[in-house]
Amino acid sequence: MTTASPPGGNTIARRAEPGPYSGTGLVPRHRHRFLVLLAALALLLAMSVLSLMVGARAIAPSTVWDALFHFDVSVDEHAMVRELRLPRTVIGLLVGAALGLCGALIQAFTRNPLADPGVLGVNAGAAFAVTFAVAVLGLTDPAAFVWFALAGAFGVTVLVYTLGSLGADRATPVKLTLAGVALTAVFSGLTSALTLKSLATLDIMRFWGVGSIGGRRLDILTVAVPLIGVGILVGLLTARSLNALALGDDSARALGVPIGVTRVAVVLSVTLLAGTAVAVAGPIAFVGLMVPHVVRWFTGPDQRWILPLTLVVAPSFLLAADIVGRIVLPNGELRVGLVTALVGAPVLVALVRRRNVSGL
């Protein structure tokens, strides 16, 4: 990767940036990005360790180490680390990576810098299916929600893609976005119709509707890891094609990019990633929207850098938000879906004011 020559468009974009950025422009570009990637990896490691240490009871790093590698059943803190904080951290890493990559893919794919997993109907489909399970089938066990959320996400994404592919020029980004918005609306309407009809449903859904990575069992991972793994793999493989698609469909076609295959791959990857993430953690807003933006400010528009770096930064952000949520309210906790928004909003505003917004 480091030997890849930067594309011309990036040079232009960098040159067009005024003021505060010129200092780093002196560094050879790929070295700069490589350093950013290393820093992001270090941050991710730090956040993972912090996530194991911090909580209602702070646990020393040495105890965490022992719990992981010299597990002693009789020590309460070891059990706490292994049974509560380790699953939570692992799920945070997984969900964060999935949401971030998903957002980056959708933004590149739809050429809409504001797109996030909600745009293609994934969240609405998952929410509707879970509400249906609660309101109509009477389920209350969150573990059972996973399958409904996945089924809903897949179903609605297939619908969106079908609707977006109607007509001669198949599934263009604009058509997909509009189809996604239209069907998202329909399904969120159906969801609130079901919710408002029953107090019990509303009571369950208002908690599910705020994303959280706490209190999940590790057996969810046996389902989630393969799905998200495939999603990440497929998503990363599309990076080159997405770079070409950024030039427009015609140019991409001229460059020999299989447009149809790329679109199907991206939609498949997005559905796997977002669907599984929502199924595991509930809808967590903002990670998929914000992280790719922040990453793009460091990397420029090359998807071969944006996608991997997002994959590293997004889980750090999610874990950081989760840790903040645990610290802010010592007894009880702020759910991570709330914190991502509360922490992310000022950061995004600060970034957007500080620098020119990166278009796509």
Add this chain to the structure above:
Amino acid sequence: MSTHPTRKREPAVTPAPHPGEPPAPVRDTDAPDLTKRPVPAPGRGEPPAHVDFGRTTWAWRRAGTALRVDRRSVLVCAALATAVLVLGVLTLGTGSISLSPGQVVTALLDPDSDRRARLVVVDWRLPRLLFALICGAALAVSGAIFQSLTKNPLGSPDIIGFSSGSYAGASVVMLLLGSANYLAVGAGSLVGGAAAALLVYLLAYRGGLHPFRLIIVGIAVGAGLSSITSMLLLSVDPQAAMLAATWAAGSLSGLGFTELGPAAVGFVVLTLWSVLVVRPLVQLEMGDDAAVALGVRAHRVRLSATLVGVALTALVTAAVGPIAFVALAAPQIAQRLTRSSTTLRIVPAALTGALILVTADYAAQRLELPVGVVTVCVGGLYLAWLLARQYATRR
């Protein structure tokens, strides 16, 4: 600014510059009829407020000014208005007490008609219908303004954080202060929405209001405010959460003439204001440079348009809660119906919005759901259908 009279123009006018010719007077507002020029150079010196696509138009001319209207728009508007009327009569006649369309019309027009019918139609059902009309139209106009302002077909007041602000404001009143009073909730939503919009404006303002920065800041503030609302929702008992959730879905039930008065006055004032904003705003769609060259004060127009757009949404939100999707869908639908080049056509958009909301309310009363739930479904399905049809038949 740009209050020049619209004149009859040659078809297929292009505002292309003519090199070598002397610069024509750019805006000769008091000049006589242009058609009497010896050699009418196509489009020379005229502000390209309208690009003529060669569509059939009707014009009324009187004393040097002419009102030129697109025939298709007029027909579409007439059809929409008829549909609204028919549906209105239908809505007024149905419910727990059914009346025939004839009885409804008699009750509406004849003060001395059957007192029972008049009570049902005029006192009970009419305010709700009028609210649906006003709110639908207001939302649609607001959406049209925002879609033009942001040059984004998905642009809506939501993006400047208004909806989430008013929801946050209303839920503070309902959940934290524990008041379900109509006026208190309306005030809370108004204050919350205005505060959010102001916050977004201030945060996004940096030597000008770049639309893209506005959208990003709007999303950020909106996300922050929504999470505050969610936090409040999680902290209360299910009953109170249901109250807030129902308000958040947008409901027209329980509205009478007392609430209608202020809303109607506000609607009329704001509609007149938005009519003033239309022409410069459409010119801004060509890009700031072109618009400024035509004498549009870009910043001032944008501020004015933002204000009126927010105020229209505020009017609706304070009255009936946030009703989703009408602002987004109505201008788009109207644009497709009239085949217009811009979404900012106030009359077709307003009529479409009114039709959507009246239809939705008709369905909502049958299903015993808040109207907002139905608008989302109806508007969403309609947009999906339009999308499918447009791409299936054309291109």
